[in-house]
Each structure stands twice: as C-alpha cells, then as structure tokens.
Amino acid sequence: MNATRNKALVAWMDEHGHSSNSLAEAVNRALEQLTGRTGGLDGSSVRDWKAGRVQWPKSATRRALETVSGLPATALGFVPRRRASSTQATLQEDLDMKRRNVVGGLVAAAAAAAPGNAGRRRIGMNDVNRLQQRFAEVVASDHRYGGQRGIEQHAAALADEALNLQSAGSATQRVRNNLYGCAASFRSSAMWAAIDGRRYADARAHMREAQALAEMSGDQAIKFRIWSHAGAMYRHIGRPGEAFAANDVARSLHITRRDPMFASLGLARQAAIHGAAHDRTGTCRALDQAQDALQRMDSDAHRPVWLLAFYDQAELNSLALSAFLALGDYPTAESHAHRCLATLRPHMRRSHAITTTRLAHAQLAQGDLESAATTAMYVPADAATEHARVSRMLQEFGAALRARAPRSSIAQTWTEHTRDAWKAST
Known part of the structure; x- marks a missing residue:
C-alpha cells in the first residue's frame, strides 16, 4: 500500500518556516530536554514523516514534536496504529x-x-x-x-x-x-x-x-471570560436582554478599566448584541468605542493566554460582521468580513470557517449568487460537517440559495458540492 503524504505536517512546517533539517534539530533539542539524551533525528527522518512512510513516531519523539509545535501529534497528521x-x-x-x-x-x-x-x-x-x-x-x-x-x-x-x-x-x-x-x-x-x-x-x-x-x-480576568461567554451564549440563542445583562457584568469589572484590551472585547461583544437586538445606533457606538480602546492598549502588558490567543483587530471585525449581518446591512457586513479574513491569524481555523460562511451569507443577500457559492465552497469540509455552528449556517445558506434560484446552475453546483465534498469527509 502506498504511503499517504502528511499534508498537515507539511503545511505546519511551511507556516512556521521549517526545513526538514531545522525541524529535526528542534525536535532533537526537545528530546534532550525531555529525556536527558541527545536525539538522533536528521532531515531524512522528517522527510519520512512528510512522505507518510512513518505514520506514528515513537512516543518520546512524538512528545518532543508536540513540545516544539505546541500541537498534538494527531493534529500534525500522524495516525495512531489501528x-x-x-x-x-x-x-x-x-x-x-x-x-x-x-x-x-x-x-x-x-x-x-x-x-x-x-x-x-x-x-x-x-x-x-x-x-x-x-x-x-x-x-x-x-x-x-x-x-x-x-x-x-x-x-x-x-x-x-x-x-x-x-x-x-x-x-x-x-x-x-x-x-x-x-x-x-x-x-x-x-x-x-x-x-x-x-x-x-x-x-x-x-x-x-x-x-x-x-x-x-x-481572578478578575477569568470572571470577565465567563460572563462575556454568557453574553455570547444568550446572543446565540436569541435572548438579547439576558445577553446585555451578562455582558454588562463582564464590562463592570475593574479589569476593564485597568486594561483597554478587556474593555475593547467587552464593547465589541456589546456591539454584536446590539446588532442582534436590531439597534444600529448602539452597534455603531459600541464598535467605535471598541476600536478606540483597542488602539489605546499597551501591547507589552501581561495578559492571560486565552485573551492573547484570539482577540485582536480581526476578531473585532468578526464581531462587527456578526452585528451588521443581524442588522441586514449586508455591504457593511461584507466589508468587515474581508477585513477579518485579511488579518486573521493562521491558527484560527474555526474562526476562518465561521467568517467565510458569514461572508457567503452577506454576498448572497446582496444577490451575488456566484460569488456567494464560490465563497461557501472555500469552507473546509471538516468544519462544514463537524462544527455545529458552521454546519447550521451552511444549511441555511443552501436553503436561501435554492429559494432564490431553485433551478440555476449555481444552485445545482452547490448541491453537488455538498453531496460530494462533504460526504467524502464523513
């Protein structure tokens, strides 16, 4: 049976600028730190991984590779036996x-x-x-x-x-x-x-x-995270009153006055709730304030890993996209979608799928069926089938596309795409 090339590992190496030799050296150093013994990997070892000739490295090597990459071996394309x-x-x-x-x-x-x-x-x-x-x-x-x-x-x-x-x-x-x-x-x-x-x-x-x-x-930071998540939860289930109440608890914490980054996130999520409540004035005001706070933040300040991992200008634009979609302002939503995708960090795969799906909705609502379908087809099949929010939005997209142009070639292409590409991923 022919080996299958490890595309996930190759993509990660390309993203982080690693050659086969440099990755082997980094894993050898990690092995020495973990085991006290120098690793014996070289460029050919990594090339075997990339080519799929070695699908499941030895346990110590896997652990060292996870230390270097910050990802589990399985996320790097390695397949456990059986x-x-x-x-x-x-x-x-x-x-x-x-x-x-x-x-x-x-x-x-x-x-x-x-x-x-x-x-x-x-x-x-x-x-x-x-x-x-x-x-x-x-x-x-x-x-x-x-x-x-x-x-x-x-x-x-x-x-x-x-x-x-x-x-x-x-x-x-x-x-x-x-x-x-x-x-x-x-x-x-x-x-x-x-x-x-x-x-x-x-x-x-x-x-x-x-x-x-x-x-x-x-811990003020984790209190903020929990109440801010609660606001997002109530927004997703269509209860903006409770969403405002929960998000207000987060925004009232002292940490939002000490750190503009927390203040900006609270305001950006407030804008998304205003959008769900169909309040355009509140949405625009909160977004302006969120942008101002983000620009005032000290980039060198110590912050929790969960905040640094996702909140930035791209996430602010993502929340603006959600707000303007809910308001029915599709051109503005599309603009924020493009801005988000242009600056979204590579590790934000879930966010990329959600933003791409929302962009397709914004384009479809403006009558640009061809662009909308093309955009929606860029959503990876695993996200389309296994992420509940993405799956739901794409089902709604397909229903809206067929309602607008039930017998069009575009609708037929979309139907074939969902049948073939999605079925192959399950």
Whole structure:
C-alpha cells in the first residue's frame, strides 16, 4: 500500500518556516530536554514523516514534536496504529492520550498525597504551572477544532483535576486561589465548547460551576471570560436582554478599566448584541468605542493566554460582521468580513470557517449568487460537517440559495458540492 503524504505536517512546517533539517534539530533539542539524551533525528527522518512512510513516531519523539509545535501529534497528521482517522476520532485520541500521560500524573500525585496516605506533599506553583500549560493546550485545540464534545469533556475533566489538588496536600492561600482560577478556566473552556457546539443546556451547567469557582479564585480576568461567554451564549440563542445583562457584568469589572484590551472585547461583544437586538445606533457606538480602546492598549502588558490567543483587530471585525449581518446591512457586513479574513491569524481555523460562511451569507443577500457559492465552497469540509455552528449556517445558506434560484446552475453546483465534498469527509 502506498504511503499517504502528511499534508498537515507539511503545511505546519511551511507556516512556521521549517526545513526538514531545522525541524529535526528542534525536535532533537526537545528530546534532550525531555529525556536527558541527545536525539538522533536528521532531515531524512522528517522527510519520512512528510512522505507518510512513518505514520506514528515513537512516543518520546512524538512528545518532543508536540513540545516544539505546541500541537498534538494527531493534529500534525500522524495516525495512531489501528485508529480511525476522522477529525473527531483524531481529536478524541489526542485528548485521551494527554489525559492519560500528562494530567494523569496530577491524579496519581493527588492520590498519593490524599488523607490517609503517608507523606502528604505540599502543593505549589509548579502544580499550578502544569495546569496552566494544559489550559493553553485546551485553548489551542478550541481554535483548531472548535465546538467538539471531546474538548468540552476534556476541559471539564481538567477542572476536576484542579479541584482534586485542593485536598491532595497543604498549600498557601495564593496557591489555592490559583487552583480555583485554573478550575474556573477549564470550566469556562468547557462552557465555550458547549456554546460553540450549540449544546446550550450543557453550557449553562458549566457556566454555573465556572462562576462559583471564579468567585473563589478572585481572578478578575477569568470572571470577565465567563460572563462575556454568557453574553455570547444568550446572543446565540436569541435572548438579547439576558445577553446585555451578562455582558454588562463582564464590562463592570475593574479589569476593564485597568486594561483597554478587556474593555475593547467587552464593547465589541456589546456591539454584536446590539446588532442582534436590531439597534444600529448602539452597534455603531459600541464598535467605535471598541476600536478606540483597542488602539489605546499597551501591547507589552501581561495578559492571560486565552485573551492573547484570539482577540485582536480581526476578531473585532468578526464581531462587527456578526452585528451588521443581524442588522441586514449586508455591504457593511461584507466589508468587515474581508477585513477579518485579511488579518486573521493562521491558527484560527474555526474562526476562518465561521467568517467565510458569514461572508457567503452577506454576498448572497446582496444577490451575488456566484460569488456567494464560490465563497461557501472555500469552507473546509471538516468544519462544514463537524462544527455545529458552521454546519447550521451552511444549511441555511443552501436553503436561501435554492429559494432564490431553485433551478440555476449555481444552485445545482452547490448541491453537488455538498453531496460530494462533504460526504467524502464523513
């Protein structure tokens, strides 16, 4: 059987400027740090990965490669032996592996130090730092896959692990507050994954736990994230009154007065809620204020990883796109879509699919059927079939296209595309 070229790895190397030799050197350095022994990889080893001749490197090599890339091996196109290769199976394998091999160490340590066991250990900031590294991985998975139940379950499990450490040994109040903050962070990611997957009952359950944990942590940044997510959730389910109330809680926190980046995000999401409420004046005012705050922010200030990973000018334009689509101002929505796509960072794959889909809707509403269909076909098949929000919007797009031109060649082309390209990805 012929080997299949590892396109995901090749794309990642191109994106990050790695040659086969430079990646081999980077992985060798990571291997030395992880194992204490110098790695023996060279350019030919990486070329074997790229060509698909090696589909599942040895465990230490995989771990080193994950350290270098910041991504699970499966996200880089490597295929576990005798495992399914769909996006969902890939994600679940990644999450299971990380839970067993990495976070499982925290569970074992907690069990060893639990009441009744000899030698209760002291919980310190090293434990907190390990949890925060896992949180960064959850955030990265979310931006890559988005809305998957596996991410939700993984984040919820990590929240439980953070809480387990509270009873695993002695700790200072600072450490305990940080553990509650970690638990709240994981639970807020579970909440967002449920929102993104349109599992709103699950999202509300995660929200209640996240809010309680955030209060115990005293962490203003995670409080903002949870209440801001709550505002987005209520906006998505068509309850703008509650969306305003939740987002106002986020915007009233002191952190929005200390840091213009938080203020800008709160205002940008407020604009999207105004759009859902069909308030054009409120939308434009909030967007102007969000833009002003973003321009005033100090780029060198210390901020949480979840905020730095996604909020920038592209995200502001994405929220403006959502607002003007809801208002029915399709030319302005299209303009913001193009601006968003022009500056969207490469790792924001989920956001790219959502923005592209919204752009197609804006073009279709203006009667540009050909451009709209072409745009919609750029949405990757895995996002179209496996991301709940994207899938729903594309179904609505197809229905609107067929309603406008039921017997046109464009509608027929779209139908064939969804039948062939999407079916092949499932």
